[in-house]
Amino acid sequence: MHRTNNLRRAYIAGTGHAVPEKVLTNFDLEKMVDTSDEWIRTRSGIERRHIARDGETTGTLGAEAAKRALDDAGIGPEVVDLILVATVTPEMVFPSTACVIQEAISAVNAGAMDVNAACSGFIYALSVADLMVASGKCRHVLVIASETLSRITDWTDRNTCVLFGDGAGAAVVSPCPDGDRGILSTYLKSDGSKGEILYILGGGSRNPASHETVDQGMHFIRMSGRETFKVAVQAMGDAAMRILKAEGLSGEDVDLMIPHQANMRIIRATARRIDLPMEKVYVNLNEYGNTSAATIPIALDEARKNGRIESGALVLLVAFGGGLTWASALVRF
Ligand SMILES: CC(C)(COP(=O)(O)OP(=O)(O)OC[C@H]1O[C@@H](n2cnc3c(N)ncnc32)[C@H](O)[C@@H]1OP(=O)(O)O)[C@@H](O)C(=O)NCCC(=O)NCCS
The missing domain is CATH 3.40.47.10 (Thiolase/Chalcone synthase)
Incomplete structure (x- = not known):
C-alpha cells in the first residue's frame, strides 16, 4: 500500500505493553505433557511464557497496554478517535474487545472495533490506523493487540501448548509533526x-x-x-x-x-x-x-x-x- 502525495504522514507517537506476572517455564511444562526443555528450546527458541491469572483477560491486559501507550504519547483517552484491537482471543464473541477497552480507559469520543488477522493482526490494524490518520479522518488512533492464548490452548496437546503465551501491546498513531519520520x-x-x-x-x-x-x-x-x-x-x-x-x-x-x-x-x-x-x-x-x-x-x-x-x-x-x-x-x- 503506497502513500499518495495528498495524504499526510502518520507516525507512532507512543507505545506500551502489559504482560501477566505469572510465568510458565519449559520445566513446568515437562510436568504437564511429554516434552522437554531441550526439545522446546531447540525447536522453537522459547524458554518461558507469561500466563494470565483468573480475572486477567484480553480486555484487562489490552487496557493496561493502551494506558501506557497513551501516557508515552502524552495524550489523554478523550482525544482518541478510534480504537482498533487485533485479537483472536476476544473478551467474548461480541461486543468487541475494542468496546470493552473503550469503556475501561474512558475513551469517550472514540469509535471501536476488532480486527481479526490472527498473528498478523497488529500490522493489519496499524495499516488501517495509518490510513485513517493519513486521510485526515482521525487524529489519534489507538492500535492494541491483546491475546490470552492460554484460554484457547489445549494443555494436553504437546504440539501446541509449548508455543503460546499471553500479553498485550499498544501503539498510538497520530499525524507526524515533522520531517521524514x-x-x-x-x-x-x-x-x-x-x-x-x-x-x-x-x-x-x-x-x-x-x-x-x-x-x-x-x-x-x-x-x-x-x-x-x-x-x-x-x-x-x-x-x-x-x-x-x-x-x-x-x-x-x-x-x-x-x-x-x-x-x-x-x-x-x-x-x-x-x-x-x-x-x-x-x-x-x-x-x-x-x-x-x-x-x-x-x-x-x-x-x-x-x-x-x-x-x-x-x-x-x-x-x-x-x-x-x-x-x-x-x-x-
Ligand atoms: C511446532 C514445531 C516447533 C515443531 O518442530 P519440528 O522440527 O517441525 O518438529 P516435527 O513437527 O517434525 O515433530 C518432531 C517430533 O516431535 C514431536 N513433538 C511435537 N511436539 C513436541 C513437544 N512439545 N515435545 C516433544 N516432542 C514433540 C512430534 O510428535 C514429532 O514426533 P514424530 O516424529 O514421532 O511424529 C515447528 O513445526 C513450528 O514451529 N511450526 C510453526 C508453528 C508456528 O509458528 N505456529 C504459529 C504461527 S503464527
Whole structure:
C-alpha cells in the first residue's frame, strides 16, 4: 500500500505493553505433557511464557497496554478517535474487545472495533490506523493487540501448548509533526485456501458451541506444525522482501527488524532472506513465546524503551498468522 502525495504522514507517537506476572517455564511444562526443555528450546527458541491469572483477560491486559501507550504519547483517552484491537482471543464473541477497552480507559469520543488477522493482526490494524490518520479522518488512533492464548490452548496437546503465551501491546498513531519520520508503507496479504493448517473449528457459525464440540476439543487451537512452519518461512520472507523492494530499499537500509515471535528458526530464515544480520533483529520469544498479534507491539515497546531504536532508525515489522495472513510495515522513527 503506497502513500499518495495528498495524504499526510502518520507516525507512532507512543507505545506500551502489559504482560501477566505469572510465568510458565519449559520445566513446568515437562510436568504437564511429554516434552522437554531441550526439545522446546531447540525447536522453537522459547524458554518461558507469561500466563494470565483468573480475572486477567484480553480486555484487562489490552487496557493496561493502551494506558501506557497513551501516557508515552502524552495524550489523554478523550482525544482518541478510534480504537482498533487485533485479537483472536476476544473478551467474548461480541461486543468487541475494542468496546470493552473503550469503556475501561474512558475513551469517550472514540469509535471501536476488532480486527481479526490472527498473528498478523497488529500490522493489519496499524495499516488501517495509518490510513485513517493519513486521510485526515482521525487524529489519534489507538492500535492494541491483546491475546490470552492460554484460554484457547489445549494443555494436553504437546504440539501446541509449548508455543503460546499471553500479553498485550499498544501503539498510538497520530499525524507526524515533522520531517521524514512515520509509517512509510504497509503490505498485507492472505490465502484462505490454507486456513485449516492453523485454526479453531468450534464455537462459530459452522460448528456452534455444543457439548459435542466441547467434548471434541473444538474450542482449542489446532495446528499442523510442519506445514505452518514451511508457509511461515516463505510468507515472512516474501513480506519482508516485497515491502523493501517496493520502496527501493534493501536489507542494508534496515536498522532493526521486529518479526512476529513464533519460532527462532522462522525468524532466522526471514533475516537471511533479506541478508540482515541477527544483531539487527529483535528477539524476545524466549521470554514470552508466541502471543499472536501481541508479539510485535510488545517487542516494539521494549525495543523503543531499551534504546534499540534510535532517532531516524528504519524499522521493519513482519508477521505471519492463521488465515492465512501475512504482512509487513516500514516505519521510520
Ligand atoms: C511446532 C514445531 C516447533 C515443531 O518442530 P519440528 O522440527 O517441525 O518438529 P516435527 O513437527 O517434525 O515433530 C518432531 C517430533 O516431535 C514431536 N513433538 C511435537 N511436539 C513436541 C513437544 N512439545 N515435545 C516433544 N516432542 C514433540 C512430534 O510428535 C514429532 O514426533 P514424530 O516424529 O514421532 O511424529 C515447528 O513445526 C513450528 O514451529 N511450526 C510453526 C508453528 C508456528 O509458528 N505456529 C504459529 C504461527 S503464527
